[in-house]
Amino acid sequence: xxxxxxxxxxxxxxxxxxxxxxxxxxxxxxxxxxxxxxxxxxxxxxxxxxxxxxxxxxxxxxxxxxxxxxxxxxxxxxxxxxxxxxxxxxxxxxxxxxxxxxxxxxxxxxxxxxxxxxxxxxxxxxxxxxxxxxxxxxxxxxxxxxxxxxxxxxxxxxxxxxxxxxxxxxxxxxxxxxxxxxxxxxxxxxxxxxxxxxxxxxxxxxxxxxxxxxxxxxxxxxxxxxxxxxxxxxxxxxxxxxxxxxxxxxxxxxxxxxxxxxxxxxxxxxxxxxxxxxxxxxxxxxxxxxxxxxxxxxxxxxxxxxxxxxxxxxxxxxxxxxxxxxxxxxxxxxxxxxxxxxxxxxxxxxxxxxxxxxxxxxxxxxxxxxxxxxxxxxxxxxxxxxxxxxxxxxxxxxxxxxxxxxxxxxxxxxxxxxxxxxxxxxxxxxxxxxxxxxxxxxxxxxxxxxxxxxxxxxxxxxxxxxxxxxxxxxxxxxxxxxxxxxxxxxxxxxxxxxxxxxxxxxxxxxxxxxxxxxxxxxxxxxxxxxxxxxxxxxxxxxxxxxxxxxxxxxxxxxxxxxxxxxxxxxxxxxxxxxxxxxxxxxxxxxxxxxxxxxxxxxxxxxxxxxxxxxxxxxxxxxxxxxxxxxxxxxxxxxxxxxxxxxxxxxxxxxxxxxxxxxxxxxxxxxxxxxxxxxxxxx
Ligand SMILES: Cc1cc2nc3c(=O)[nH]c(=O)nc-3n(C[C@H](O)[C@H](O)[C@H](O)COP(=O)(O)O)c2cc1C
Ligand code: SF4
Numbered sequence: 002x003x004x005x006x007x008x009x010x011x012x013x014x015x016x017x018x019x020x021x022x023x024x025x026x027x028x029x030x031x032x033x034x035x036x037x038x039x040x041x042x043x044x045x046x047x048x049x050x051x052x053x054x055x056x057x058x059x060x061x062x063x064x065x066x067x068x069x070x071x072x073x074x075x076x077x078x079x080x081x082x083x084x085x086x087x088x089x090x091x092x093x094x095x096x097x098x099x100x101x102x103x104x105x106x107x108x109x110x111x112x113x114x115x116x117x118x119x120x121x122x123x124x125x126x127x128x129x130x131x132x133x134x135x136x137x138x139x140x141x142x143x144x145x146x147x148x149x150x151x152x153x154x155x156x157x158x159x160x161x162x163x164x165x166x167x168x169x170x171x172x173x174x175x176x177x178x179x180x181x182x183x184x185x186x187x188x189x190x191x192x193x194x195x196x197x198x199x200x201x202x203x204x205x206x207x208x209x210x211x212x213x214x215x216x217x218x219x220x221x222x223x224x225x226x227x228x229x230x231x232x233x234x235x236x237x238x239x240x241x242x243x244x245x246x247x248x249x250x251x252x253x254x255x256x257x258x259x260x261x262x263x264x265x266x267x268x269x270x271x272x273x274x275x276x277x278x279x280x281x282x283x284x285x286x287x288x289x290x291x292x293x294x295x296x297x298x299x300x301x302x303x304x305x306x307x308x309x310x311x312x313x314x315x316x317x318x319x320x321x322x323x324x325x326x327x328x329x330x331x332x333x334x335x336x337x338x339x340x341x342x343x344x345x346x347x348x349x350x351x352x353x354x355x356x357x358x359x360x361x362x363x364x365x366x367x368x369x370x371x372x373x374x375x376x377x378x379x380x381x382x383x384x385x386x387x388x389x390x391x392x393x394x395x396x397x398x399x400x401x402x403x404x405x406x407x408x409x410x411x412x413x414x415x416x417x418x419x420x421x422x423x424x425x426x427x428x429x430x431x432x433x434x435x436x437x438x439x440x441x442x443x444x445x446x447x448x449x450x451x452x453x454x455x456x457x458x459x460x461x462x463x464x465x466x467x468x469x470x471x472x473x474x475x476x477x478x479x480x481x482x483x484x485x486x487x488x489x490x491x492x493x494x495x496x497x498x499x500x501x502x503x504x505x506x507x508x509x510x511x512x513x514x515x516x517x518x519x520x521x522x523x524x525x526x527x528x529x530x531x532x533x534x535x536x537x538x539x540x541x542x543x544x545x546x547x548x549x550x551x552x553x554x555x556x557x558x559x560x561x562x563x564x565x566x567x568x569x570x571x572x573x574x575x576x577x578x579x580x581x582x583x584x585x586x587x588x589x590x591x592x593x594x595x596x597x598x599x600x601x602x603x604x605x606x607x608x609x610x611x612x613x614x615x616x617x618x619x620x621x622x623x624x625x626x627x628x629x630x631x632x633x634x635x636x637x638x639x640x641x642x643x644x645x646x647x648x649x650x651x652x653x654x655x656x657x658x659x660x661x662x663x664x665x666x667x668x669x670x671x672x673x674x675x676x677x678x679x680x681x682x683x
Contacts, residue, residue: 009315010307014057016297017220017254019167021057021321022100024314025335028142028257028301028323029106029170029224031063031078032355032365034202034374034634039085042410045092046376051328052101055335058321059101063232064108064172067157068150072119074135075359080107080157083337089164102167103223106224107157109150110315111177112139112186113263126153127181127203128188132556139193147193147203150177155210165528168220168254169209174272175263178204179226182243183260197239201246206254213356221456223247224257227290231262231269235238237286244294246569251548253570255297258287274303275556276351277437281309288318301325305349307338328430329355329367332381348442354670358553369400369444371674378642383411390414391476391683394621396465399427401661401672402481403448408680409477410455417458417473419465425449426660427483429669431505435528437560444669448670456645467623475655477683478628479676480621484614484662490520491610494581497588497682501611504532511536512607518578519544523668526611533609534568541571541603543578545595552668576601581608613666621659629653634679644682 005011012306014021034044048059065078065085079085093103112126115137116400126132126139142150148250154171161169180186182202187194193202211221225247226239234244247253260283261272274282281301287300301323304310310322327334330349330557337346341530347370354368361542364374372379393409395402398420403507410416424430435441452459463469470478486500501510501517505528515538519526526542527550536542542549542565550558565572580592589605630647639643645656658679661672 003519005341008311008338010311010338011335012314013322016511018162018218019102019103019220023055023335024319024321025056025310026058026299026321026323027051027056027060027323027328028061028170028299029063030325030356030365031077031359032374033044033073033359034364035076038073038077038079038082039088040092041088042377043374043649045088045095046209047374048092048103049095049099049383050298050376051079051332052099053336054328054331054333055339056101056328056332057335058167059065059096059103060170061089061103061105064110065105065157066110068108068109068153069120069618070115070122070125070146071111072122074110074114075362075406076364080105080160081153083160086164089166091166093167104168104222104284105161105166105221106170106172107154107161108153109177112137113175113182115259115364126177127186127193130186130188134263134265134269136511141189147206149349151210153205154207155214158211158214161214162219162400168222170222170224170255170257171204171211172224172225173204174259177188178207179235182239182663183229183234185229185231189241197242201243205252206251208247208250219254220254221255221346222255222257223318224259226259226262227256227259228286229262230260231268232571234262241293243636244296248294248296253296255299256290258290258295258297260286260302261627266559272302272560273353273356273556274351275353275560276440277560278303280305284309284318286420288316291318291320297321299323303350303351307334307343307346326351326353326355328369329365329373330370332368332373347447348443350440352441352565353554360555365668368669371670371677379677383408383681386412386414386683392474393417393477393666393683394419394470394473394475394480395481396470396659397427397481397483397663398425398443398459398461399481399483399661399667399672399680400429401483401663401676402427402479403445403452403482404673405660405680406450406452406457406480408570408677409454409683410457411454412680412683414477414683416452416455417460419460419469419683420426421462421464422463425461431502432524432528434507435532436506453610465620467620470624471627477656478624478658479680480618480624480657480659480663481661481672481676482617482620482663484616484656484666487612487615487666488610490612491578492580497581498608498610501529501609504529504609509607509609511538512605514539514605515541515607515609516578516605517542517602517611518611519549520547520577521552521611521613521666522550524550526609527553527611529611531561531564531568534565534570540568541573541605543573543592545577546574548574573613596646616663616665618659619664621657621663624657626650627653628655628657632657632659634658639678641679644677
């Protein structure tokens with residue numbers, strides 16, 4: 002049991018005049034909640050929730066852009082507009098009321114954005130070298146560009162001071178300032194290129210102008226790469242020298258340390274490691290920078306659990322520990338530590354659904370906390386119901402069922418869960434069969450611990466029929482029975498195929514030559530292909546899509562791509578599996594497509610078909626006539642976050658809700674959100 006009074010994580014930290022109440026922070030991350038480039042209500046409520054949850058410092062924005070010719074790459078805030086000041090002031094005021102400090106990350110993205118958006122201005126960089134991830138061919142920045150951008154940084158700094166923020170940091174990894182530092186991106190021969198002095202010239206001009214704009218007292222940090230870990234990039238020695246020069250300049254108050262480069266998804270993955278990768282890979286490195294430079298050092302990179310965070314502070318590796326995705330999963334981490342309830346923290350499992358979504362042009366959402374980013378309507382803390390204690394029956398203990406049970410139990414209702422299998426988890430458990438994705442089980446384990454604490458009745462190995470449900474005399478029934486693989490997609494030979502589930506569960510043993518047909522575009526086929534390849538099968542992944550697994554974001558994609566390349570998985574796009582027939586001991590897979598009549602054949606030993614699931618809705622249909630709402634959901638109320646009041650059947654005795662894949666083939670977040678938004682109002 003940790004002594005709260007002595008917990009290293011809970012000790013205050015003095016940064017110049019600013020007292021941070023503990024050592025836990027959330028580093029800059031753009032959740033793409035901005036509206037018109039402004040941090041309006043959604044944005045504010047998201048940060049205020051973390052302040053309520055006890056965090057010491059929330060670094061707002063990910064890369065708020067200081068110039069027009071740095072158009073948003075993923076919903077970035079527009080720090081070059083004066084309108085941002087009142088929005089940020091309100092955000093800061095409300096976070097301050099809850100005791101949390103607020104800073105912001107400012108940047109010019111340089112080549113790390115696109116020209117074909119916002120004002121259609123050309124993208125610029127030190128030299129005309131394209132960033133593979135964002136694909137723009139930049140122009141080499143001219144003198145007048147650099148003068149203008151330096152002035153833009155200074156003007157943005159003034160706006161942040163006017164908004165009452167506690168400070169800001171300048172983003173210098175993969176963005177314009179370090180695009181100048183790095184030999185990989187700076188080939189200039191003028192005053193901004195050549196030796197380190199010249200390559201630092203632009204960033205020093207920026208920092209000087211910002212310091213002049215806000216004065217000595219204002220806190221300015223630098224989120225800097227101190228080793229690009231890249232043959233053509235900055236070495237550790239370069240990074241250390243840059244840090245030393247900034248120390249000597251007196252312009253910077255703290256460093257937020259990054260190791261690695263981010264110009265491709267594969268490289269970014271090592272800067273922001275995901276599930277199945279090392280925990281805290283750059284923590285020791287950040288600690289070395291702290292010792293050598295004597296700067297206050299902040300750092301984040303997969304420090305997802307409190308024990309590692311505590312270690313980082315206790316061992317003097319960091320002054321402030323970034324737990325960024327950890328707070329997306331649970332914004333109340335510090336409060337729970339302070340209340341001695343560390344064990345109830347909702348774990349960040351590293352699925353990185355959050356980050357993958359923003360690179361696909363969506364908002365950041367946590368795979369298993371559907372309240373994050375929806376604070377206006379979805380509660381992080383479930384309040385007990387003021388109404389009568391209801392009897393709630395949940396059928397199915399996958400993510401939807403477990404969430405419905407958890408939220409109902411927190412509301413104070415009497416909950417019974419039926420599950421046909423002997424273990425909870427549904428498709429999550431299947432997904433964990435791929436060893437590097439086994440942390441997904443945290444989604445299940447956390448809920449099971451909550452259910453145990455609330456005394457929920459769990460009936461495993463029980464295939465519930467309508468009578469079993471009715472025998473409980475329920476007031477509310479959640480059907481979370483999930484789905485079954487839908488493999489009947491071929492013109493011939495459906496019976497000769499196996500499903501991705503068969504492979505994941507081990508029911509189908511890996512054969513020598515396997516064709517995996519992915520007509521879903523999400524995780525199951527990818528996981529099956531990786532498991533087969535790891536078991537030494539020769540695998541060809543065939544998809545009708547333009548690129549493989551379009552439903553998967555870039556960071557998760559990168560780990561699959563690495564595994565596929567390692568194992569020599571062949572990938573065929575724009576192609577459909579039409580039919581399968583047996584010939585002797587082998588199978589003949591006939592391939593066609595949407596683009597022509599030419600058919601090809603592959604001789605293989607096993608064909609895997611992935612086409613999502615069909616809902617297992619037998620029980621739902623059986624119960625519908627006896628329910629008050631006949632299974633109907635008022636979507637207007639649902640979307641507005643209001644309680645359900647549909648009563649088309651006066652003779653019904655309970656409310657019936659179907660959730661998760663029992664409705665249609667979707668994903669973990671959809672299942673959990675279905676459950677939360679219906680159960681929170683019971
Ligand atoms: C949705 C999302 C957006 C991010 N955007 C930025 C960004 O704009 N600028 C930045 O410096 N880091 C960004 N990051 C990286 C985080 O600041 C942090 O370094 C990273 O998530 C690793 O820390 P963690 O393991 O504690 O999450 C982003 C992270 C996430 C999850
Ligand atoms: S989506 Fe995954 S990585 Fe992101 S916060 Fe949620 S659990 Fe963590």
